Amino acid sequence: MNKSVIFEKLLIKQQLNPTQFLLCLSHLNHVVYLKNLNHPVIALFASEYMLIQNQKIQKFNRTSLNQYQQNAESIDFNHFFKKSLQNSHSDFNGGLIGFISYDEAAQQQVNIRSKNQPSLFLGIYYSYIKLTDQGWTFFSYEHDAEAIFQVIQEALQDKDKQNKNHQTFTLTQPCTARWSQHQYVTAFKQVQDYIRAGDCYQINLTQEFTAKAQGLLLDTTEAFWQLTDAPYSGYLKIDDFELLSCSPELFIDFEADRKITTKPIKGTMPRHKDAEQDEQSKQSLIHSKKDQAENVMIVDLLRNDLSVYAETGSVKTPKLFEIESFNQVHHMVSEVTATLREEVNPFHMLMSALPGGSITGAPKIRAMQIIEELEGAPRGAYCGSMGYFNFDGTGSWNILIRSIQKYQDNVSVWAGGGITIASDCDAEYQECFDKVEAMLKLLNTWYKPE
Template identity: 40%
Template sequence: MPGPIPLSYSTSSTEYFERIRSLGGAWLLDSGKPDSERGRFDILVAQPAFRVRYAQGVTQILAGTANEAWSINEHNTRFTQTHPELAQLLHHYSETSLSATKPFNLLKSLYLLLAQRQSTHEEIPFYSGFVGYFGYDLGRTLETLPQHAANELHIPDMEVGYYQWAIIVDHEKQKASLVAHDQFPESSLKQLADLICSSDNKSKSIRFKITQAFASNTQEDQYHQRLKQINEYIHAGDCYQVNFAHRFRAEYEGDPWQGYKTLRAAAPTPFSAYHDTDRGAILSLSPERFVMCDETGKVTTQPIKGTRPRDNNPEIDNAYINDLITSEKDRAENVMIVDLLRNDISKTCIAGSVKAQKLFDVEHYKNVHHLVSTVIGQLQPQQTPIDLLEHCFPGGSITGAPKIRAMEIIDELESHRRHIYCGSIGYICNSGRMDTSITIRTLLAEDNAMYTWAGGGIVADSVSSAEYQETFDKINNLLKALETDA
């Protein structure tokens, strides 16, 4: 690969993002440093060669940074010349409406054409490949689900770009570098380095302000009634657990990026992300990994089930931790999801390789304690990271068990579709490495409205009032940070 080109290291990557944001299609995959205790790398990309989008039943390839179909022009001629086998595929998918084409199938086809297993190592997790999001409702392309929940937002169910270069910030080694695909011209990489290092290239933005406070789409009495319905489904044998959520909406003005910087200071998490969309932005402060796969095919998933609030009084805070550790209800809920995920990753992993490596670890964040387990496996040689993602999607920790019936109940009882919430954000490198989050603690800005969701796993012995309060424990610090900063 050309480079890597060394860059100056900073404990926060926000300034680098502001220098590449204007290039279009930019993503910040943010470890939350320096305040987050976990996470090692920040990954920043921009200028995708092309994008794969799934919206309203149509799978399509679009040009890198504009809303037109793929076409041969000055921006991408060099890319198609170095990848001639892609030209026919790219044109085919951009010029026809392919409602019957599964988005994961197209993504896998592109991955198999582009992945070259370029040599890399743990200090460079990503040098080129796919970066983007997979909305929760992309699950409708995998399973037949009802359509009760209102579908009023415009964000596509999936949008993933193919990126040929990246800024990698390694907080463990305290160094930063610009890396690229081995066919990316070295002269172009040096031009990028000059642009990235120029303080004059910092994008300007307008101050973010909440103009109408967040309000839920579900009144408290409605919430309790819907949990009663879930309890009836559980006792009837339909399911064991359902992850039920409600949605919050506010109005804002200004630049969502400024809002994201406020949130990352209030709630640093290891799977944070920011991305500008056509009509707003995605602001994710997720603490949860979905599925990860390294170059050797080792698979890891780390579901979160079990939450307690934090308290400034150490004695009270320790009591919350002890209550979480000893809670039979939370441990049983965690085990249910561990079993579901063991089943999901077994679909693409070698028989006998899947096991629960850790159960019931307690992780601590600014506003909550979480109960986290770790499940590992070994990917079958003929399977790709995209196969793994598809067969696990959406994550079991945010659906319930059994998964399909839980998703049917979610669609029946939640008033609005989830869109970006409880989907996934991440990267799939040409090397075969993949890492993805579960998009909880995630906000969607669209047309000057801000949306976020909060929920939890409901089981037979759930206490409705406690579950309701837990949803606020999970996101109050986000909502208050934005409303106070206004």
């Protein structure tokens, strides 16, 4: 690959939405999409990729278009980043894209179960498609860029044929909570018992909503992205596994000059159609001492996580308890920044910091042990991270909340919140539904009872 010479060519002027474009490419494997703060990118034809499933690590190299061969060597992240390269873009410009599940991240420190599906995918992409002012434009650093361009053009021309070839997404069972309210109350009380005993200060207790389905989850993506308008949304398909992100939460931005930023969310109130009621909900969150206490616990945890890799004295908290409003909820968001030490590898730092403190609790290791004991099922990709790295070490990774996973015929959605000693059980139970109710309602529109 010649990273200094780029092939650039307009694919289509027509303003296809990302779902329409992804459906045209659905016959290709490990195509990935990131909204990336309104810089949409679709990456395809990974030159190599790493996949972990059931704790088995596999590495593949591309031998020809859409053909891969297993390789015993893993991706060498010690030499992945090229400091001589400077990225003039604020978004993906060729590099690594993928996801790391909560299960895979947590297993670095605690012994937990893993969901029976891919738990990590990391692909190196030299070919990608961006939505530019001219339309969807193809970029590639590969020698066979023209051939790849032709494959994509043919897929776009055959879009009607591609759409007919896949089975339409349908729920064969509605998506419902795996826990009853009584089971949630029992788990909530156990969390508070652990807090009183001094095991922890906060636990992010979550519950799973499950369904059975057939067809491609991809069919639903545009509807979910319109519903949530989430800044860190994305989509990935690996064989019979699909991951749909509607996440509002940034985990870490890796910026120029080794600056890093994390924006933990802790504190949620529902949105309302009535403007006065909506403002009351927002003001309740602004003045909530309980949510501020919860938020600052996670800020302290993340400050500690970042300080391990940061230049001395560089860890700052420029924003505390800011309110960000999304389509369904208001969130309390803080911001922590730091400067990575010169010798720190950005990927190693990301892996070490995962899973994010906002979706575990504090202290983190004991919180993850309690989560494993109480939640009753592995989280899978939920509360993991999805994102990218450029070759110069810049990049952006989210927290996979408001995400939907589909593996074979199993669909999974999760929601939860931080439990402290000041938490009210009924309010916390309701918060789960405030966060996920609109998504569940939309998902269940695909249920077609016989």
